[in-house]
Amino acid sequence: MTGFLSIVTIAISVSALVYMRATDAKRRRVFGLKPRPRRFPLLVHGALWLPAIALIAFGNVAALLIWMGAVTVAGWGIAAMTPGMVDAASEATVAYRAALRAKTEHLGTLARQAFASGKWRLGVLLSSEQPGRPDDRVAALEARIAELEAELARRDEDAPRPGMLEAQGTTKTNFVIAGSRS
Amino acid sequence: MLDQQRTKRLVAVHGWSGTVLGLLLYAVVLTGAVAVFANEIGHWSKGGGQASPKIPGVVHKTVMDLSREVDPSFHEEVSILAEEDGNLRVSFQRHQENPETGRTEDYAEIFRIDPETGERVSHNSVYLSELRELDRLAALERFLVDLHVRLYVPAPWGLFLTGILGLAMMVAAVSGFLMHRHLIRDIFTAPRARGLLSDRRDRHVLAAAWGLPFSILLAFTGAFFSFAISLGLPLVAMVAFGGDQQAAIEAVLGAPQEEQPVSAYPASLDYIILDSTERAGVAPRFIAIERFGTDSALVSTSHGVAEGGIVRQTLMFDGATRAFLGEKPTLGTSPSAGSAAVSIMGPLHFGNFAGFASKLAWFALGLAMSFVIATGMQLWVFKRVDSAGWHGFGRAVEITVWGLPVALLGCAVAFFLTAPAGDTYWWTPAGFVIASFIVIRIGLKAANVSATLRPIAGALCLLLPLLRHLTGGTSISEAVIEGELAVLSIDLLLVFGGLALLNMLPTLRPRASVPTPGPAE
Numbered sequence: 011m012t013g014f015l016s017i018v019t020i021a022i023s024v025s026a027l028v029y030m031r032a033t034d035a036k037r038r039r040v041f042g043l044k045p046r047p048r049r050f051p052l053l054v055h056g057a058l059w060l061p062a063i064a065l066i067a068f069g070n071v072a073a074l075l076i077w078m079g080a081v082t083v084a085g086w087g088i089a090a091m092t093p094g095m096v097d098a099a100s101e102a103t104v105a106y107r108a109a110l111r112a113k114t115e116h117l118g119t120l121a122r123q124a125f126a127s128g129k130w131r132l133g134v135l136l137s138s139e140q141p142g143r144p145d146d147r148v149a150a151l152e153a154r155i156a157e158l159e160a161e162l163a164r165r166d167e168d169a170p171r172p173g174m175l176e177a178q179g180t181t182k183t184n185f186v187i188a189g190s191r192s
Numbered sequence: 193m194l195d196q197q198r199t200k201r202l203v204a205v206h207g208w209s210g211t212v213l214g215l216l217l218y219a220v221v222l223t224g225a226v227a228v229f230a231n232e233i234g235h236w237s238k239g240g241g242q243a244s245p246k247i248p249g250v251v252h253k254t255v256m257d258l259s260r261e262v263d264p265s266f267h268e269e270v271s272i273l274a275e276e277d278g279n280l281r282v283s284f285q286r287h288q289e290n291p292e293t294g295r296t297e298d299y300a301e302i303f304r305i306d307p308e309t310g311e312r313v314s315h316n317s318v319y320l321s322e323l324r325e326l327d328r329l330a331a332l333e334r335f336l337v338d339l340h341v342r343l344y345v346p347a348p349w350g351l352f353l354t355g356i357l358g359l360a361m362m363v364a365a366v367s368g369f370l371m372h373r374h375l376i377r378d379i380f381t382a383p384r385a386r387g388l389l390s391d392r393r394d395r396h397v398l399a400a401a402w403g404l405p406f407s408i409l410l411a412f413t414g415a416f417f418s419f420a421i422s423l424g425l426p427l428v429a430m431v432a433f434g435g436d437q438q439a440a441i442e443a444v445l446g447a448p449q450e451e452q453p454v455s456a457y458p459a460s461l462d463y464i465i466l467d468s469t470e471r472a473g474v475a476p477r478f479i480a481i482e483r484f485g486t487d488s489a490l491v492s493t494s495h496g497v498a499e500g501g502i503v504r505q506t507l508m509f510d511g512a513t514r515a516f517l518g519e520k521p522t523l524g525t526s527p528s529a530g531s532a533a534v535s536i537m538g539p540l541h542f543g544n545f546a547g548f549a550s551k552l553a554w555f556a557l558g559l560a561m562s563f564v565i566a567t568g569m570q571l572w573v574f575k576r577v578d579s580a581g582w583h584g585f586g587r588a589v590e591i592t593v594w595g596l597p598v599a600l601l602g603c604a605v606a607f608f609l610t611a612p613a614g615d616t617y618w619w620t621p622a623g624f625v626i627a628s629f630i631v632i633r634i635g636l637k638a639a640n641v642s643a644t645l646r647p648i649a650g651a652l653c654l655l656l657p658l659l660r661h662l663t664g665g666t667s668i669s670e671a672v673i674e675g676e677l678a679v680l681s682i683d684l685l686l687v688f689g690g691l692a693l694l695n696m697l698p699t700l701r702p703r704a705s706v707p708t709p710g711p712a713e
Contacts, residue, residue, distance in 0.1 A: 012500055041384075079543070
């Protein structure tokens with residue numbers, strides 16, 4: 011229970027710290043970023059401190075101390091990241107997600123192929139017919155290659171391109187705007 | 193708001209308090225961070241062990257049978273300990289003169305029992321001071337703890353030294369807090385990397401600002417533990433008891449009682465275990481029975497930490513009637529605020545109150561503190577880069593910062609190489625000394641100390657799990673099957689640390705398009 015409570019409360023407070031970093035006026039000024047007002051400041055401070063108050067209310071001193079230690083270290087790590095590192099991290103996350111999606115799709119394709127192949131073999135077995143002539147198999151292979159090429163082209167269109175982030179209005183946009191202004 | 197003159201004085205106090213003892217302070221803090229995992233390192237080096245062993249509910253018959261085997265003079269104190277390897281250690285001890293030391297010591301008949309089968313695993317007759325030598329595979333964890341507690345300096349000077357270091361850490365932390373005017377406003381301001389000096393200052397200030405509460409807490413509790421035994425008790429004895437240490441000890445721990453006639457019916461230990469488990473919320477790990485088998489027998493049961501708590505409980509029972517006598521205070525004979533304060537010092541300093549989770553948090557805090565000390569010393573030297581007198585100190589800082597981890601890994605290498613047959617209690621510190629000499633030699637010749645020592649540390653990190661396995665340690669598959677989390681976690685931590693030190697892990701490289709940071713305020 012202590013471990014579970016610690017993880018949940020740390021996650022809530024760390025999320026609040028990440029948002030506080032993104033909207034910290036001094037940090038944005040020092041790094042030449044466009045000011046970003048902090049919305050619902052009471053809610054943000056609540057998310058930071060309420061987990062500790064809840065742990066005190068529950069009387070779980072162990073989880074409270076773990077929360078204090080972990081938030082201290084995590085807070086340092088969060089604050090120590092420069093905007094450039096934050097951007098790199100968010101881009102790496104986007105790239106990782108895209109790679110994961112591609113991998114999942116690839117596995118799906120392989121599974122479909124294995125299923126189709128098995129069905130074909132099963133069909134051959136059940137119908138006791140001879141396998142198709144070489145000409146038929148070459149034609150089937152060519153059709154499959156065309157299908158895969160179409161799939162590849164579609165994926166290329168879906169993949170994020172340089173500059174896409176700016177268009178989407180992420181933190182990078184702020185950089186570009188701030189950079190061009192200065 | 194402090195005026196300029198006071199701020200200048202505080203900067204001097206802060207800098208000199210950290211610099212004069214900085215190298216030793218770094219050694220104590222870094223070894224302290226590692227020593228948080230002392231138990232786990234013990235399990236890792238032995239190949240496994242239970243994280244929180246408990247005495248099983250049925251031991252009364254075993255203890256009574258064993259008590260009949262030993263001479264009644266050994267009934268002065270009987271203890272039962274659940275060992276980490278799953279066995280029960282039942283000790284019967286008496287006081288007698290040790291011919292080797294010429295002092296009166298505890299001499300014990302020690303039986304190790306398999307609690308499941310009731311079979312006797314071993315039987316030794318030893319002085320308790322020699323007991324640790326029997327467990328050769330505990331040498332690594334004990335060396336790390338000794339290095340942290342007293343820097344391997346003979347008692348009581350080692351404790352004095354670490355106590356003073358704790359106070360120096362407190363002075364540095366408090367003066368740093370006072371002289372930093374924008375602590376809260378700068379709490380999210382990352383290092384700006386405009387120039388090497390400001391970058392170093394930003395790194396030091398940011399880490400110190402976040403770690404400030406725990407720096408003060410860990411420094412205070414550490415200094416307390418160092419001074420309480422080495423200086424506190426003799427001082428109290430001198431001031432309040434006219435120099436009579438025995439009277440002081442009796443006032444703190446209670447006076448021994450006169451021995452009573454032998455009781456025909458000693459209380460059932462099994463009942464006491466059941467009762468104490470219900471009261472404490474967790475089964476006992478250690479039971480001590482004073483004046484065993486007499487009408488004045490006193491049974492103390494020591495328990496682990498209950499869910500959500502941080503303090504270990506010790507309960508007392510009448511050894512003849514099994515009546516519950518109350519909770520044993522840490523200090524004195526009755527509950528007090530002082531006793532309560534002392535009882536929370538341990539968990540707050542060691543971080544051992546909630547298993548692996550709390551230890552991980554305390555380990556990270558220790559590393560963060562080490563980072564603050566190292567960057568502080570580097571900053572101090574960097575500011576005096578034009579002064580030739582500080583160049584030697586600058587090199588000493590670099591050698592200590594990177595050399596100490598290498599020496600610690602070196603002592604672990606020496607431990608594993610000698611574990612199958614050698615004297616681990618000699619070779620583990622010897623390995624540390626040899627590694628230190630090699631590191632100092634390399635560091636004195638290297639053009640870039642960190643670039644030279646960092647890959648060595650990384651390679652040693654990767655070597656240790658392999659060496660542990662090759663010298664007969666538990667394999668990964670065995671550890672997985674037997675659920676030896678300590679073995680798996682430390683192997684994983686070493687591999688991860690090794691890859692990071694060798695720059696083989698992906699890192700976040702800041703984008704080139706980041707705007708130039710603005711001036712600091």
